Amino acid sequence: MKRNGFSWLLLFGLGVVGLPSAAAAQGQKPGNADNTAYGTTAAEFLLFGGGARGVALGPSYAAHATDASALYYNPAGAALGTRPSIVVGTYDYVADTRYSWGGIAFPFDGASKVFGVQLGTFGFKDQPVYTVEQPDGTGETYAVNQTFVGVTYGQRFSDRFSAGLTAKGVFDQLGTVSGSAFAIDFGTDFHAQLNGHPIRLGFTLQNLGTSMSYSGGDLNRSIPRDSLGGGGGEPAPVELKTKGFSLPTIFQVALAYDVFSAANKNNRVTVIGSFNQANNNRAGFGFAGEWTLKNLGGSGFGAALRGSYSWAPANNDNVAGTTVPTALNDEENLQGAAGGGGLFYDTGSFLLGADYAFKYLGVLGPTHFVSFSLGW
Numbered sequence: 001m002k003r004n005g006f007s008w009l010l011l012f013g014l015g016v017v018g019l020p021s022a023a024a025a026q027g028q029k030p031g032n033a034d035n036t037a038y039g040t041t042a043a044e045f046l047l048f049g050g051g052a053r054g055v056a057l058g059p060s061y062a063a064h065a066t067d068a069s070a071l072y073y074n075p076a077g078a079a080l081g082t083r084p085s086i087v088v089g090t091y092d093y094v095a096d097t098r099y100s101w102g103g104i105a106f107p108f109d110g111a112s113k114v115f116g117v118q119l120g121t122f123g124f125k126d127q128p129v130y131t132v133e134q135p136d137g138t139g140e141t142y143a144v145n146q147t148f149v150g151v152t153y154g155q156r157f158s159d160r161f162s163a164g165l166t167a168k169g170v171f172d173q174l175g176t177v178s179g180s181a182f183a184i185d186f187g188t189d190f191h192a193q194l195n196g197h198p199i200r201l202g203f204t205l206q207n208l209g210t211s212m213s214y215s216g217g218d219l220n221r222s223i224p225r226d227s228l229g230g231g232g233g234e235p236a237p238v239e240l241k242t243k244g245f246s247l248p249t250i251f252q253v254a255l256a257y258d259v260f261s262a263a264n265k266n267n268r269v270t271v272i273g274s275f276n277q278a279n280n281n282r283a284g285f286g287f288a289g290e291w292t293l294k295n296l297g298g299s300g301f302g303a304a305l306r307g308s309y310s311w312a313p314a315n316n317d318n319v320a321g322t323t324v325p326t327a328l329n330d331e332e333n334l335q336g337a338a339g340g341g342g343l344f345y346d347t348g349s350f351l352l353g354a355d356y357a358f359k360y361l362g363v364l365g366p367t368h369f370v371s372f373s374l375g376w
Contacts, residue, residue: 036313041280042212042245043170043181045122045146049073050101051087052355052371056340057288058308060274062187063202063254064290067373068103071116071152074202075164076189078105079114079154085351089371094364097124101371105152114164116152121145123173142175150185163188170209170247176217183209183247197258204252211244252276266294272308286310286336300347306357307339335362344373351375 050072054061062074068087070077084106091099103118125143130136148171154164166185172178187204219242222235254274261268272288288308296302312335337360344353353373358366 036282037246037280039280040246041248042179043146043148043172043207043247045099045120046148046170046183046207047248047250048091048093048099048101048120048122049369050103050118050120051089051373052340052357052369053304053306053342055091055359055369056306056308056338056355056357057272057290058274058286058310058336058338059250059252059276060254060256060272060286060288060308060310062204062252062274063189063200063256063272064270067375068105068116068118069371069373071103071105071118071150071166072101072120074187074189074204075116075152075154075166075185076162076187076202077154077164078116078152079107079112079156079162079164080189080191081105081107081114082111083107083349083351083375085373085375087371087373089355089369092368093122094361094367095124097122112156114152114154116154118150118152118166118168119147121147143173144175145173147171152185154187160192161188161190170212172212172214174214177214177219178216179212179214181210181212181247183207194257197261199257200255202252202254202256204254205249206252207247207249209247209249211246213244214242215239246279249279250276251278264295266302268292268294278312282313284310284312294346300345302344302346303341304344304355305341308337310336310338312336334360336360340369346375349376 049055051069054065054069054073057064065073065077066080068085086104088102089100093099099120099122101118101120103116105114105116107114123143123145126141127143128137129140129142131138148168150166150168152164152166154162156162164187168183170181170183172180185204185206187202190201192199219240220237221240222237225236252274254272256270256272258268258270270290274286275283276285277283286308288306290304290306292302292304294302338357340355340357342353342355344351351374355371355373357369360366
């Protein structure tokens with residue numbers, strides 16, 4: 001029975017490794033229209049991550065997360081945690097914007113089930129308002145505030161399999177206009193041993209939900225109308241209708257394997273690979289690695305180093321028929337690269353950690369994420 005499980009897992013792992021190469025090799029055939037819905041989704045902040053560890057490892061972290069950050073990456077992984085945990089962090093994003101995320105997970109029923117709550121916010125404030133009539137500014141300012149709140153339930157159904165579901169509300173305040181949507185995340189996690197080393201396979205479907213529709217504020221207008229006698233009448237109230245925008249839905253499969261794990265589990269090297277398909281992009285892939293050292297010098301202190309690369313087709317600005325490289329090429333190639341590390345103190349019954357990550361956004365440059373974790 002074990003051999004069959006291992007064979008199936010290995011076969012699927014080979015598929016995970018091969019799918020990205022096959023997808024990249026397909027390309028766009030001449031004469032065929034590309035119907036990929038680039039740039040058509042709202043609430044892109046839903047893809048910014050949760051916790052510096054996850055940012056450093058990229059989306060592939062879905063096969064490796066077991067603390068509160070798993071609430072974001074794979075709710076099934078949160079069911080593998082054995083103690084309550086909290087992860088909070090903030091993301092120094094581009095153009096003076098900021099993204100913050102926090103999650104708390106509570107295992108119960110002998111740590112076979114988990115309940116969790118997460119919150120993510122993104123935005124900016126005090127931006128001047130410019131109009132065609134007043135190009136130097138009207139003296140007014142506006143702000144953008146995007147928020148999502150998620151509630152998670154996960155469960156271990158056996159010593160090999162867990163699953164989880166997250167329901168979340170998404171709220172968007174763009175100046176005086178607001179919108180909202182509802183979405184779910186679903187994840188599974190299959191975990192076993194291969195040659196005495198842990199191996200995990202995760203499936204996730206994120207942000208599957210309703211469209212984001214906007215109303216209120218400047219969408220409420222009034223237009224003049226003529227009276228029956230030819231004179232001016234009272235303005236008629238109208239509401240400008242907006243198109244509903246889909247949320248950025250992503251399906252992903254990820255595989256994590258401890259290529260090296262000391263007998264006392266104090267020294268571990270994990271490699272991760274993933275394949276994803278989004279509704280606003282073509283198929284992409286990622287790979288990551290993490291080196292963790294625990295109980296340094298016999299104490300509870302430890303450290304970790306991490307790195308990853310995530311490839312998304314929409315990041316490449318290749319112009320059809322262009323053969324001369326541009327100055328943007330180097331920046332484009334760096335987009336998706338991430339790295340970082342962390343320090344922690346773990347006694348088994350208490351954990352306190354701090355993590356840092358940077359992520360390169362191509363021509364927009366690097367961004368930085370700092371987070372803190374607590375377990376008890």
